[in-house]
Amino acid sequence: MEQRKIVLADSEIPRQWYNIQADLPKPMCPPLHPGTGKPVNPEDLAPVFPMNLIEQEMSTQRWIDIPEPVLEKYLLWRPTPLCRAINFEKLLDAPVKIYYKYEGASPPGSHKPNTAVPQAYYNKVFGIKRLSTETGAGQWGSALSMACAMFGLECRIFMVKISYQQKPYRRLMMATWGGECIPSPSDRTQAGRNILAEDPDSPGSLGIAISEAIEDAVGNKDSRYSLGSVLNHVLLHQTVIGLEAQKQLAKIGENPDVVMGCAGGGSNFAGIALPFVCDKIHGKNISVVAAEPTSCPTLTRGPFAYDFGDIAMTTPLLPMHTLGHGFVPEPIHAGGLRYHGMAPIVSHLVKEGIVEARAYDQIETFTAGVKWARSEGVIPAPETNHVIAAVVQEAERAKQEGKEKTILFTFSGHGIIDLAAYDAFLSGKLAQHRLSDEEIARALKGIENLPKP
Amino acid sequence: MEQRKIVLADSEIPRQWYNIQADLPKPMCPPLHPGTGKPVNPEDLAPVFPMNLIEQEMSTQRWIDIPEPVLEKYLLWRPTPLCRAINFEKLLDAPVKIYYKYEGASPPGSHKPNTAVPQAYYNKVFGIKRLSTETGAGQWGSALSMACAMFGLECRIFMVKISYQQKPYRRLMMATWGGECIPSPSDRTQAGRNILAEDPDSPGSLGIAISEAIEDAVGNKDSRYSLGSVLNHVLLHQTVIGLEAQKQLAKIGENPDVVMGCAGGGSNFAGIALPFVCDKIHGKNISVVAAEPTSCPTLTRGPFAYDFGDIAMTTPLLPMHTLGHGFVPEPIHAGGLRYHGMAPIVSHLVKEGIVEARAYDQIETFTAGVKWARSEGVIPAPETNHVIAAVVQEAERAKQEGKEKTILFTFSGHGIIDLAAYDAFLSGKLAQHRLSDEEIARALKGIENLPKP
Numbered sequence: 089m090e091q092r093k094i095v096l097a098d099s100e101i102p103r104q105w106y107n108i109q110a111d112l113p114k115p116m117c118p119p120l121h122p123g124t125g126k127p128v129n130p131e132d133l134a135p136v137f138p139m140n141l142i143e144q145e146m147s148t149q150r151w152i153d154i155p156e157p158v159l160e161k162y163l164l165w166r167p168t169p170l171c172r173a174i175n176f177e178k179l180l181d182a183p184v185k186i187y188y189k190y191e192g193a194s195p196p197g198s199h200k201p202n203t204a205v206p207q208a209y210y211n212k213v214f215g216i217k218r219l220s221t222e223t224g225a226g227q228w229g230s231a232l233s234m235a236c237a238m239f240g241l242e243c244r245i246f247m248v249k250i251s252y253q254q255k256p257y258r259r260l261m262m263a264t265w266g267g268e269c270i271p272s273p274s275d276r277t278q279a280g281r282n283i284l285a286e287d288p289d290s291p292g293s294l295g296i297a298i299s300e301a302i303e304d305a306v307g308n309k310d311s312r313y314s315l316g317s318v319l320n321h322v323l324l325h326q327t328v329i330g331l332e333a334q335k336q337l338a339k340i341g342e343n344p345d346v347v348m349g350c351a352g353g354g355s356n357f358a359g360i361a362l363p364f365v366c367d368k369i370h371g372k373n374i375s376v377v378a379a380e381p382t383s384c385p386t387l388t389r390g391p392f393a394y395d396f397g398d399i400a401m402t403t404p405l406l407p408m409h410t411l412g413h414g415f416v417p418e419p420i421h422a423g424g425l426r427y428h429g430m431a432p433i434v435s436h437l438v439k440e441g442i443v444e445a446r447a448y449d450q451i452e453t454f455t456a457g458v459k460w461a462r463s464e465g466v467i468p469a470p471e472t473n474h475v476i477a478a479v480v481q482e483a484e485r486a487k488q489e490g491k492e493k494t495i496l497f498t499f500s501g502h503g504i505i506d507l508a509a510y511d512a513f514l515s516g517k518l519a520q521h522r523l524s525d526e527e528i529a530r531a532l533k534g535i536e537n538l539p540k541p
Numbered sequence: 542m543e544q545r546k547i548v549l550a551d552s553e554i555p556r557q558w559y560n561i562q563a564d565l566p567k568p569m570c571p572p573l574h575p576g577t578g579k580p581v582n583p584e585d586l587a588p589v590f591p592m593n594l595i596e597q598e599m600s601t602q603r604w605i606d607i608p609e610p611v612l613e614k615y616l617l618w619r620p621t622p623l624c625r626a627i628n629f630e631k632l633l634d635a636p637v638k639i640y641y642k643y644e645g646a647s648p649p650g651s652h653k654p655n656t657a658v659p660q661a662y663y664n665k666v667f668g669i670k671r672l673s674t675e676t677g678a679g680q681w682g683s684a685l686s687m688a689c690a691m692f693g694l695e696c697r698i699f700m701v702k703i704s705y706q707q708k709p710y711r712r713l714m715m716a717t718w719g720g721e722c723i724p725s726p727s728d729r730t731q732a733g734r735n736i737l738a739e740d741p742d743s744p745g746s747l748g749i750a751i752s753e754a755i756e757d758a759v760g761n762k763d764s765r766y767s768l769g770s771v772l773n774h775v776l777l778h779q780t781v782i783g784l785e786a787q788k789q790l791a792k793i794g795e796n797p798d799v800v801m802g803c804a805g806g807g808s809n810f811a812g813i814a815l816p817f818v819c820d821k822i823h824g825k826n827i828s829v830v831a832a833e834p835t836s837c838p839t840l841t842r843g844p845f846a847y848d849f850g851d852i853a854m855t856t857p858l859l860p861m862h863t864l865g866h867g868f869v870p871e872p873i874h875a876g877g878l879r880y881h882g883m884a885p886i887v888s889h890l891v892k893e894g895i896v897e898a899r900a901y902d903q904i905e906t907f908t909a910g911v912k913w914a915r916s917e918g919v920i921p922a923p924e925t926n927h928v929i930a931a932v933v934q935e936a937e938r939a940k941q942e943g944k945e946k947t948i949l950f951t952f953s954g955h956g957i958i959d960l961a962a963y964d965a966f967l968s969g970k971l972a973q974h975r976l977s978d979e980e981i982a983r984a985l986k987g988i989e990n991l992p993k994p
Contacts, residue, residue, distance in 0.1 A: 089551075089612055092551055092617065095548045095551075097544075098544045098546050098548075099544070160627075163542070163544075163545040164917065164919075195918035195919045197957065201918075234918055237915040238916070256961075257957070257960045260964045264960065264963045264967065265920075465618065465654075466648045504650065504957050505710075507717065508709075510713055
């Protein structure tokens, strides 16, 4: 009987997050104040985030202690198991060992609570009473609702209207944890009202929802904004995934040749990748691969540029791979991968050639996902299907090259709430969309006049 | 930092199931052939089940080896964690320690695959190519679909029509694993056609769906029927839950005073309870409590009698607590607890005073479930909410008595597919239904002329 899972005891949970900023060979470009064009100060961000998180956002300290109350909540589902996909390996019949870190084990079923819990905690400690945020597919909104329930904070979530309508289970999940979920664009904010005035039937977008959530949060001493991906402190919190994986691999004496994750805003990918990027920077021979959708190919086809995080151009300018803040991707089922930009840290690593990016289209990702479900059991989230497609591709390469490989990836979440997408796939109704060069060029027009990194 | 979870390594998974038949102080009444009124023979069951499972059904051997291929599949999610509900304890503010065995960790999100996997395996080994079954809420149908996918069997599921319509995600889950899900009553079987002739709009019931599945399975050498609860071999397979829990409790030196589970057909309850019932039979001071709904109070208000397992009266007569095979409970949200009968083993233990039964109504169970979700994270299945209500009651009693207690219960599954029920509860639309004595007396008329135990 081969070992399938490597588990850690509660006492083995990492006590610190890893901050890649301490180890980058070249420093990152700073975020810029859109008004002045100068690097933002902590004070600039103070109306939006609590100061303790702003300090984390800007920190270059290598290890940052995980507060005890955060650890206590993490232990509700962490350490997550590291699993070997023996059945899937057999199916692929390639010279690969496949390990995955199962983040679907959390109560909302994804990696998102890894940062929702500390964000709720730091806001609570700072005296904040209410958090506002946005959510696309709903993974983030439900994670933050849960975290706020646990620390006694109110939670207000602006959910992209089309997802709000198509994914009733996600908003019910938020409601069960006590969060208030509002379809965006809404009439609660000026940003929402402006959009509605132009198009009362707007299906919404993540960019619009971010604008609404920020507007809703700022200007009130008791409320702040919370973001579920992209920013440095969010990626920092997610490193608990990779740090646990390293402990687990050490227990069985394994060293991955390839580390992979799907990338939307970048936090899931960074969660598994950054501790291994550290090894790579220090000389270890290891491939680190981000998998994104061909319909929102931020890393593979977007330039590295300064851009806004939202459509209303209220955020600082972030140095990142972007398709332009006005870009609205096709409504593919992997809602968590439909962001126009990419975390500055991940973008920087791709620009520096430390991380490789690959794009996969919807049909090949669901083909991989159904194979996975029928052999390994768990039905993957549509986002996760992207990295599974990357694993399939990597296995095929290993077979062609006749080379043994150990693959590690992060299984960002299960797809139990996304079964309508599987229905579309299984009945042959799933759409495929590859962006033309013209479409991308058009989308990038909107950032032509912004400062260049 | 207090320990929250007690985990077992893959190598610590139990290698045998526990068969309570070896330890019962009084033997159980045998199932009877409805035609002859005599105890059924293995041959009577041969058209319905494969002989290797029939042998298990009738075995009195105390320990039964878990086959290696079953263990390999179990390891996809087992051993499941034993968790301490520290946040919920704080909320209740009572002198209790609460441990729960988290069966929501399986791919379909419930305890059901614990028996689906061995049933698929034994059928495969016996040369069977297709399994037919029924499902109410859909937990069982999705578990069996997954298990059949893993062993290369076809799977056909008759799903109670009202659930088929109300729970599209469940049938999509079955489809993703490759199972064929048919709304019942259907025109595929004589049993279904008879019902439809009387009432073309019949919402279906578990009793009808069982009749259809049995009819569909028998009379074909390549197909057999599979049942997800009630029978001895099903309960046997579920004992892996309690056996793991015993190993986990031994690691921290804990002894539960109370062991609890919700009970519909009885397999989830038996899974946690039977290994502890063994301890109790051998002198340990321990309470064992089954929690059922007031709207289907099989154990608390149904007599111990011989009755059919299905509405078409095709099964053997089982000695069990029953409300009568014609009883159709109100459409409460805990679909898994809407069966007219109860596992003969569980019924026998209640009759003998070894197990205690308590009933809870829908509103108190959801009240408990929402409290749980907001403190412990995981949103429980509506079925699981019944045992959580029982835990709340037990904690209140401990507080009144000023007595310290350690409670163990089985968390049968998560409620992510049942969020519509939480929506109904949170918006005050949840129905409450307590059966009158007249209703029960009426339902029991249908079994008056059957043999008595």
